[in-house]
Each structure stands twice: as structure tokens, then as C-alpha cells.
Amino acid sequence: MRIYAVTPIHVDVEELARRQARYAALAPPGVEVVLHDIGPAAPRALDTDAQVRASEALVIEALKGAPYDFDALLPDCVLDPGVAHLAGTLPVPVFGLLRLSLGWSVLTGRKSAAVARNKAIADEIVARAAVYGWSAELLGVAVLDLDVHAIADDARWADALGGVVGTLATSGARDVINGCSAVDLPDGMDLPARVVDPTALALRLIGAGR
Template identity: 50%
Template sequence: MRILAVTPIAVSDDELARRQQRYNRLVPANISVRLHNLGTGPAVPSALENDDDIAASEAAVTAWFAAADVQDVDAFLPDCVLDPGVGPGSLPQQRPVLGLLRLAAGFLAATGAGIGAVARNGAIAAELERKLSTYGTGPLHEPVTVLGLSLADVADDAAWSGAVDTALETMSAEYVLNACSAVNLIGPRSDGPVLVDPTALALRLAGLLDSHRNGFSGAVPA
């Protein structure tokens, strides 16, 4: 499966390369992800700090995919756990639009386990809960925990993981979604909730579905 992805905000060349390298590490053998920068126009947010930024990201991502060259592309992917352009009410596109949150949360919800989440700020936490409510996966086990981190902390593995470790100490869900698509998590933890990288899980699920579509033999993609 050849996936065309786009960032939810304007990013630097270095950050784009870091995110692309992360996808290259995470994809199963039958999946490729080609990541693009959303752009630098006035309608493109540089961070998701409030409701206006999130709405602008949704509109810009939707427009970007509508204008994309779909030659040699099987699916679109917003590089964001908030799934801009995905779900009920979203505009139809030239290719299926995969959602990191929809894939990961849907799988975890199907296990019947309690699901929680951690998010960088309050606006992202609120949008995560709103988006999940449209997917029919049921309510979270507990409210999203806000980490109070900056955009710069997304690329700071130690700072992010330290904040998450502190948050997990007071959470009771069995699985906790890390509500950022671009964070390299340190760990795993030996106790408490299982911290889930939704990007890694969603890509594995996409790989499994693609294998099934092309003659699944029973082997789970590496």
C-alpha cells in the first residue's frame, strides 16, 4: 500500500525529515509512507494551540488532499492523531483517507479494554474526545490527561516521555493513547497502563489489512 501523508501544521525541513524517518522505521514491509509539509500559507497553522488552529488544520489538510497528485497513491494519511479530514462530515477525497486515531482506537475498543489518552494541551485533548465520540468507540475510561507541553517538546523524546511517565502514575486505564503522531516514545514501562503509539499501531493494522486484500496468508507483518 502506497500512502501519501501530510503534516497537520507547517513544519521545518528538519522536522519534516525527522517525521519521515519515523515513518520509515515504523512501516511494515508492505506499506510505504511519503510525507509532505502542509505548507506555509496564511491559512496553515504553525502549531495546534487552540480551537482556531485545529479548525484551520482540518480545512488545510482537506484542501491539500483534494489537490494532491494521486498517481501511484493508494490512500491518504493525515500525520496527526486528531485525524483532520477523517470521519463523519468529512469531504470525500480521491483516495481513502486513513485515520491514525480511528484505526488505533477502534482496535483497542474492540478488545473491551479501558482506554485513556494523554495530550500536549487542552485544545488537543478536547478535539481528541470530540473526534472519538464520532467514531462510536464508546467513552474513554477517564478524561484525557493534559501534559502541558510545548510544540518543541514533540521532538524532545526525554521531555515528552518524562511528562507521560508522571501522568501514567495516576491513570487507571489499561491502554493509554499518546495523542501525538510524531513522538518517539522511550520505554516500555514495566507496570501501570500500556502506553500506545497510535502511529505505530495504525500502520501495523494498515499493513495487516493490505496483506489480507492481496491474499493474506496468516503472517502478521513485521
């Protein structure tokens, strides 16, 4: 299965290559993700609701214009921009990282929470969960207060994450969805709830179901 993916923000060549390498490392046998930058008209960060909305419109446009030789489409974003809008309207599936990862927690009966880089992203995760009908299963979204450069800084992200997972676990969360598609977390983090890499989990589910 070949999946056409597009970034939600405009990234430089180095960041695009880092994200592509991450997909290559995480994709199971038989699944290939080909990542494309959304282009310079897009925001360079999702820090405000206006940027989230602008990104979503551009992702929808990009996915509608994807080449026909791909088996599925994927926004490279845990906010699932365009997924609900495009579902069932195109000849190939449109996968959503949040839809798959949160959906797995719902199907397995595990209460979930999430973390997000900033409030705009946190608010959109809550809104997406409501669209999917899973508001009751998402116990909350903690804000890490990180800038966009922290996405590629594994240690900085992990430090911020470690400070909030305990609070989310106390609220009843067994799964904590890491609210970014492109963050690599260090192995061996000893935390009181399972931290879910939404990209890794989504790719495993896609591979199992293809």
C-alpha cells in the first residue's frame, strides 16, 4: 500500500527529510508513506486557530489533488485536517492519525487523554474527538507550552511530556496520545500511563488491515 501524505505546515528540506525517514522507519512491511511538503503558502506553525483553519483548507486542497497512483491519503498531522470532510468523497481512503489512534483506545475500552504543543492544537484535538463522537472517552488535553522547534527536539519534548503524564494518569487516563505526528520519544520512559505515538500506532493498524 502506497500512501500519499502531506505536511500541515510548510517545512524546510531538512525537516521534510527527517519526517520522511520517520515514516520509513515506522511503516510496517507492505506500507509505504510518501510525504510531501504542503508548500510556502501554508503556515510555518500551528499556533493559532486561524493557522489551524488555513492549514486545514490547504491540506484538503492538496489531498484532493493527489496523484491517482496512490492507495490512500494521509495528513501528516494529529489534528486530522480534512479527514472528516473528505471521508467517503474520494476513490481511496483518507486516514487520520487521531482517528486511528484514539479509535483504538476507544475500541479497547481504555480511557485516553492527550498532550499538545499549545492551546490552539489542544482545542482542535478536543474538537476532532467531538466530531468522531468520542468526547466522553477523551478525558482532557494537557498543554505543553512548546514552540514549533520542539517538534524536532526529542529531549525537550520528553521533558515537558514527563511533567504532565502523571496528572493525566491521576484523572483516569490509561493512554496519553502524544499530540504531534512528528515527535520521536526516547525509549524507556518510565511514566504512569502509556504514551501513544499516534503515527506509529496508526501505521501498525493500517498495515494490519490492508
